[in-house]
Amino acid sequence: MSRFTLEELREIMRSSAGVDEGVDLDSDIGDLEFDELGYDSLAVLEFASIVQRRYGVPIPDDIVTESGTPAKAVHFINTQIEKAGV
Amino acid sequence: MPASVRTTGTVVTGIGVVAPTGLGVEAHWQAVLAGKSGISRISRFDPSPYPVKLAGQVPGFVAKEHVPGRLIPQTDHWTHLGLAAAQAALDDARVVPAELPEYEMAVVTAGSSGGTEFGQHEMERLYQNGPSWVGAYQSIAWFYAATTGQVSIRHGMRGSCGVVCNEQAGGIDAVGQARRLLRSDASLVVSGGTDASLCPYGLVAQLATGRLSSSEDPDRAYLPFDVDAAGYLPGEGGAILIMERAEAARGRGVGGGYGSILGYAAGFDPPPDSTRPPVLRRTIERAIADAGLTPADVDVVFADAAGDREADLAEAAAITAVFGAKAVPVTAPKTLTGRLYGGGGSLDVATALLALREGVIPFTAGPSRLAPGIDIDLVLGQPRSTPLRAALVLARGYGGFNAALVLGRGMDD
Numbered sequence: 001m002s003r004f005t006l007e008e009l010r011e012i013m014r015s016s017a018g019v020d021e022g023v024d025l026d027s028d029i030g031d032l033e034f035d036e037l038g039y040d041s042l043a044v045l046e047f048a049s050i051v052q053r054r055y056g057v058p059i060p061d062d063i064v065t066e067s068g069t070p071a072k073a074v075h076f077i078n079t080q081i082e083k084a085g086v
Numbered sequence: 087m088p089a090s091v092r093t094t095g096t097v098v099t100g101i102g103v104v105a106p107t108g109l110g111v112e113a114h115w116q117a118v119l120a121g122k123s124g125i126s127r128i129s130r131f132d133p134s135p136y137p138v139k140l141a142g143q144v145p146g147f148v149a150k151e152h153v154p155g156r157l158i159p160q161t162d163h164w165t166h167l168g169l170a171a172a173q174a175a176l177d178d179a180r181v182v183p184a185e186l187p188e189y190e191m192a193v194v195t196a197g198s199s200g201g202t203e204f205g206q207h208e209m210e211r212l213y214q215n216g217p218s219w220v221g222a223y224q225s226i227a228w229f230y231a232a233t234t235g236q237v238s239i240r241h242g243m244r245g246s247c248g249v250v251c252n253e254q255a256g257g258i259d260a261v262g263q264a265r266r267l268l269r270s271d272a273s274l275v276v277s278g279g280t281d282a283s284l285c286p287y288g289l290v291a292q293l294a295t296g297r298l299s300s301s302e303d304p305d306r307a308y309l310p311f312d313v314d315a316a317g318y319l320p321g322e323g324g325a326i327l328i329m330e331r332a333e334a335a336r337g338r339g340v341g342g343g344y345g346s347i348l349g350y351a352a353g354f355d356p357p358p359d360s361t362r363p364p365v366l367r368r369t370i371e372r373a374i375a376d377a378g379l380t381p382a383d384v385d386v387v388f389a390d391a392a393g394d395r396e397a398d399l400a401e402a403a404a405i406t407a408v409f410g411a412k413a414v415p416v417t418a419p420k421t422l423t424g425r426l427y428g429g430g431g432s433l434d435v436a437t438a439l440l441a442l443r444e445g446v447i448p449f450t451a452g453p454s455r456l457a458p459g460i461d462i463d464l465v466l467g468q469p470r471s472t473p474l475r476a477a478l479v480l481a482r483g484y485g486g487f488n489a490a491l492v493l494g495r496g497m498d499d
Contacts, residue, residue: 020155020156049221053218053219
């Protein structure tokens, strides 16, 4: 069962890093790279820090950059949540 | 530097105003002519526990109408104001940055507080929740150079960039630095500045100087040169200026713009216990000499107008020493906005350029009876129409900074 959703990722991105003009976060963004969505390393760092606080699971700084896309980030975060058994 | 470069001059081709007197050049100028004040009770936070309750606040500024969505949560209110003013100034100058060489466009702004409101919010998260709650953007949003950096990134300006942090003198020194860059390898500089430190943390930092007015009467709180002067009010906002080499501006078909930078000088006061005199007089003389003019060529002085008895006397003494008693009209439209720190000098530059263009000296709203010993022709009551060729703008930053700028009227060429 997926605990962390793409919808939640959208909400965090919107409130923490804002949205670039010309980007529709509500569209099918799962496989687009964070770069293409206008998010730099600082945006990704902020995102990781919020997820870490909300779920109490470790999200290494480089994870989302390595994950590259929202879909991969959602998958990684859910794996972490399952591992932590929370 | 080669004489041929030097003699071509520096012009201001675009102005963006985001100030308590209004958004935009025209709104600001009309408010200044009408003496319409932007001073009111502080509404950005509840000022009741603090000794200063009045300030100049930018009316009707909605960040999302002026700032890209991505940048709003990443930057402080002061940078929002700077980004809005920079865009307005570029539009005003009819500059499309993408069409110009990226390494020839530079950005030099003034900022004396950095992102205090943003920083306060993050500090609250730190002491209320813990270190992991401090946002990643604190690392860039508080920083004095944030406005310069964000303007540079947003508009693809990769020339020499910098920030001047010396309180109220910064808005003039940023213009001086921009002129320096235009004499080397820059062909366009985004200059000027904004500041916005109207949050509890920012206000308390300002209180430390002991120079702010605690009056609660908006019409009597900031009365520079007046017998009842009792400090100044703070404000937010400022002006961003687009500066270019005169020949480049002519090449783009925008002529002499609003006017030219004729002369500039900066100085630093001796320590308070020194027997040496303050440097303002010499700074004025050096700026006028740098312009290749004499005091008789200057038609109006935009004063620093500290609103502090001693500082007012010192400024009046410097003006009188250079020009003679009541020999040149002096004005301080900043009583309508409060002192804007990094944004103050550049807003005065904008106002002075508009005054030169229109041949009108705005009046100083507020003061009515000059303090004993202040022997200047302060323009009071109503604007004064008179042909203007050159204006002197003065600014002093807390701690000893002095800056003077001589501006010339734009030529229709």
